Amino acid sequence: MTASQEIETRLRETAEQLLRDKKVDVFLGYEKASLPFRTTPLFVTSPEQVDRLAWNPFCTINLAVYLPRLFADSRRGGGRAEPPPPPTVGIVLKGCDLRAATVLIQEHQVPREKLVIVGVACPGMVDRRKAELALGEHDALGAGEDGEGNVHAVIEDGVEVKLSREDVVAEACLQCRTPTPSMHDVLLGSPVEATDGDGDAGRKQTADFEAKAPAVRWAQLREALADCIRCSACRQACPMCYCTECVMDQTRPRWLGAGTDGSDVMIYHLTRAFHLAGRCTECGACARACPMGIDTRLLVRKMNQEVEDLYGYRPGDATDTTSPLSDFSMDDPQDFLTEP
Amino acid sequence: MTEKTIAHTDLDRFLDCLKEAGTVYVPAKDEAGEVRLAEASNVESVALAYRNFRMSPKAFFLPQNQTLLRFNEGRVEEPAPPDQGTSFLFGVRPCDARALLALDEVFLSGDDEDPYYKRLRENTVVIALACERPVASCFCTSVGGGPGDGAGSDVLAVALEADLLLKAQTPRGEQLLSSVEDLLADAAPEAIQQAEELIRSAEDQISPVRVDNSAELLREQYDSPIWEEAGLTCLGCGTCSYLCPTCHCFDITDEMRGKTGRRVRTWDCCAYPLFTLHASGHNPRPSAKERWRQRIMHKFRYAVENFERLFCVGCGRCIRNCPVNMDLRRVLKRVGV
Numbered sequence A: 001m002t003a004s005q006e007i008e009t010r011l012r013e014t015a016e017q018l019l020r021d022k023k024v025d026v027f028l029g030y031e032k033a034s035l036p037f038r039t040t041p042l043f044v045t046s047p048e049q050v051d052r053l054a055w056n057p058f059c060t061i062n063l064a065v066y067l068p069r070l071f072a073d074s075r076r077g078g079g080r081a082e083p084p085p086p087p088t089v090g091i092v093l094k095g096c097d098l099r100a101a102t103v104l105i106q107e108h109q110v111p112r113e114k115l116v117i118v119g120v121a122c123p124g125m126v127d128r129r130k131a132e133l134a135l136g137e138h139d140a141l142g143a144g145e146d147g148e149g150n151v152h153a154v155i156e157d158g159v160e161v162k163l164s165r166e167d168v169v170a171e172a173c174l175q176c177r178t179p180t181p182s183m184h185d186v187l188l189g190s191p192v193e194a195t196d197g198d199g200d201a202g203r204k205q206t207a208d209f210e211a212k213a214p215a216v217r218w219a220q221l222r223e224a225l226a227d228c229i230r231c232s233a234c235r236q237a238c239p240m241c242y243c244t245e246c247v248m249d250q251t252r253p254r255w256l257g258a259g260t261d262g263s264d265v266m267i268y269h270l271t272r273a274f275h276l277a278g279r280c281t282e283c284g285a286c287a288r289a290c291p292m293g294i295d296t297r298l299l300v301r302k303m304n305q306e307v308e309d310l311y312g313y314r315p316g317d318a319t320d321t322t323s324p325l326s327d328f329s330m331d332d333p334q335d336f337l338t339e340p
Numbered sequence B: 001m002t003e004k005t006i007a008h009t010d011l012d013r014f015l016d017c018l019k020e021a022g023t024v025y026v027p028a029k030d031e032a033g034e035v036r037l038a039e040a041s042n043v044e045s046v047a048l049a050y051r052n053f054r055m056s057p058k059a060f061f062l063p064q065n066q067t068l069l070r071f072n073e074g075r076v077e078e079p080a081p082p083d084q085g086t087s088f089l090f091g092v093r094p095c096d097a098r099a100l101l102a103l104d105e106v107f108l109s110g111d112d113e114d115p116y117y118k119r120l121r122e123n124t125v126v127i128a129l130a131c132e133r134p135v136a137s138c139f140c141t142s143v144g145g146g147p148g149d150g151a152g153s154d155v156l157a158v159a160l161e162a163d164l165l166l167k168a169q170t171p172r173g174e175q176l177l178s179s180v181e182d183l184l185a186d187a188a189p190e191a192i193q194q195a196e197e198l199i200r201s202a203e204d205q206i207s208p209v210r211v212d213n214s215a216e217l218l219r220e221q222y223d224s225p226i227w228e229e230a231g232l233t234c235l236g237c238g239t240c241s242y243l244c245p246t247c248h249c250f251d252i253t254d255e256m257r258g259k260t261g262r263r264v265r266t267w268d269c270c271a272y273p274l275f276t277l278h279a280s281g282h283n284p285r286p287s288a289k290e291r292w293r294q295r296i297m298h299k300f301r302y303a304v305e306n307f308e309r310l311f312c313v314g315c316g317r318c319i320r321n322c323p324v325n326m327d328l329r330r331v332l333k334r335v336g337v
Helices: A003-020 A047-052 A063-075 A095-106 A128-134 A200-210 A214-225 A262-276 A285-289 A297-311 B008-021 B094-108 B115-122 B171-179 B189-204 B214-219 B225-233 B239-243 B288-307 B317-321 B328-335
Strands: A026-032 A039-044 A089-093 A115-120 A142-145 A151-154 A160-163 A186-188 B004-007 B022-029 B035-039 B065-072 B075-077 B086-092 B124-129 B155-159 B163-168 B250-257 B260-267
Touching: A003 A026, A003 A047, A003 A089, A003 A115, A003 A186, A026 A063, A039 A047, A039 B225, A063 A089, A063 A095, A089 A095, A095 A115, A200 A214, A200 A297, A214 A262, A214 A297, A262 A297, B004 B008, B008 B022, B008 B086, B008 B163, B008 B171, B035 B086, B065 B250, B086 B094, B094 B115, B094 B124, B094 B288, B115 B124, B124 B171, B155 B171, B155 B189, B163 B171, B163 B189, B214 B288, B214 B328, B225 B288, B225 B328, B239 B317, B288 B328, B317 B328
Parallel strands: A026 A089, A089 A115, A115 A186, B022 B086, B086 B124, B124 B155
Antiparallel strands: A026 A039, A142 A151, A151 A160, B004 B163, B022 B035, B065 B075, B065 B260, B155 B163, B250 B260
């Protein structure tokens, strides 16, 4: 039995127990998707359904994105009717996902006491695009994993192709600083050491970009965003983008055009980056969701590094701290203030 | 008109002839390794072995941003239509070509034609390229199309070993082929047979989904719990509809600075809350449940009722690109289709 299979078995047992004991109203995990290298979210409400729960190297989606909406109704005020009581939610969270959930708890979007967190120590997930690219002209019909964590894809005529783990692990996972969830009610899998605990790889990417001349950076940014179709997948896949009404959707006044003119696209991405400064937990959901293959993380990563350097704060570390951008103290660094 | 063939080695000359008549777009690999339609003059080598483009070619007919009017100090001006002449799209896959028939129903049928769409449609010649290698998300054969379907295109091409088999689908396509007559030969029976085999083998690789009675079944399913379940999973982004070759909903806004500005038409999407938000603040589709139902109902029921045509061509882009890997085939199966 591979490590993933063991986790899957225990995951199903855990979910079954939680549902049977009525400790949770809904259990949120992953299910095998219709295409290889993928899973899809599964909302389990009865113990009979737990066998559909899956754990494999393709559980990339950050399920924390669903938490604010699961509690939205219970937090709704102002109406005539009493809001319904909050549900109790069991949820599978990897290290990065847990950091996102932590920020949601910290920002009072999700009540910790209504969550049963099933943390999974995550060795890194497969980037399906890398896997598809590695297969070249072939298409996978199915995919699985061997004991060493390498991916095995079945292509035409039932031929099996081995894709070595390091070639297909997602970029965000290679830069992961916290693969093992720190806060949990149940922990599955053996703890995994971070390969990049200090975030050096991300810093190097930012430094490389910053070393370029401003005009080059601007051109590179514009080029990177030239393919954006404004589908909002990056925003919708982001656990931190839970605003009831996003500024991009406001119409009175309309702050930016709805189309793909360069300035509108730029404002969209810059606004998102600013709003995520010191809040983004760098799970990579935005980049994974982008149908155009745009890596939207460069700007936010830079903002996060600024916040970490200035305030020694990383989002997702703890639920009882206040994020620097929501806080003020007299000895805050003020070097960024300049004389007019 | 009979089938013609052109040697692969003559493809460049063929494209050069088209270039004299307008702007030519051909499939080419970009820096990221994705094949997309690019202007032929900037392309070194035309790609023929690709699955399909990331984006459907609908933007050639329904641009994502289209300026309809300009306002200038209180004067309203209609911008002159861009003088771009004829465009030739070479290598459009049959599913995407077929999607144009759906768009035609919306923008060209009935009493009012959409002049903007009409202009682009009339000035764009589509040369479809039959599919050799469908992928796991393809289901064109279930929605009336097929890897060798020429519907919606002007010419259908099939890439054979030594040459391309060309078959005109419209009078415009016939005209095009006769304009390059010197480069063409009458197709040998072996070439025709080879093309048929290639298409048959492609058809065999596609797993069918039954949708023939979808409209009838969906009529009974308006209150099905399926929509609630789908709405729970759906993130509410516009990936599926922006990548869909038949989705055509748009918004019109005035972008003003003082008395100067423009009226612009942009793509819109039924997954967005703003799509149905009334000025009163009321939203008749308040959650993802109603929005998902609308998406499926529109494609598989309302379109059939209104136009006797499914508004899905089975290209599978929505399946391949959904950030949470939802598959409308699964939903259709649940509906009992």
